[in-house]
Amino acid sequence: KQGVRVISSERLTRHLHITSAQARKDLAYFGSFGRPGVGYSVRRLRRKIEEILGIDRRWKVVLVGVGKLGTALLTYPGFKRFGFKILAAFDNNPAKVGQIIGGIKVRADQEMERFIKKHRVRVAIISVPADSAQDIARRLVNSGIQAIFNFAPRYLVIPDNVQIKSVDMAMELENLVYYLKNR
Helix, strand or coil: CCCCCEECHHHHHHHHCCCHHHHHHHHHCCCCCEECCCEEEHHHHHHHHHHHHCCCCCEEEEEECCCHHHHHHHCCCHHHHCCEEEEEEEECCCCCCCCEECCEEEEEHHHHHHHHHHHCCCEEEECCCHHHHHHHHHHHHHCCCCEEEECCCCCCCCCCCCEEEECCHHHHHHHHHHHHHCC
């Protein structure tokens, strides 16, 4: 964005707070991107990093649970920037079904499995209460979901071949104040 076409490992690492040797080693793990004494083509390096992270393409996503957090997630613009497209949201509250939130239609949770299979969705976001999260996770996995971003404050038991990232906001805040107290 700053008009830089080629960047040295030294300049790159100033922003990453690691050594240039570590940056070269980490990048070399994925292939040869730069030229010794010259540096890295910023455009090529960016494309390769996006490819490595899996954000070089569009990912179809569904969201389950359209409460306050789910609503906030549906209107969050950051997902699109990284190639995530929320195709549909599901909720068991009839008052929410049919609403359009952030340009996304809220559907009845009974439609979830059929929708996921029809649209070949592989990624889901769970933002339901803790007591229903395990059942939702089971239904998602049985429908073909391979990655779950879980906001329910509960540990979910899922098969080993399914990726999960759980965020318990209260626990994260607890971690933060622990580090604040012990610095």
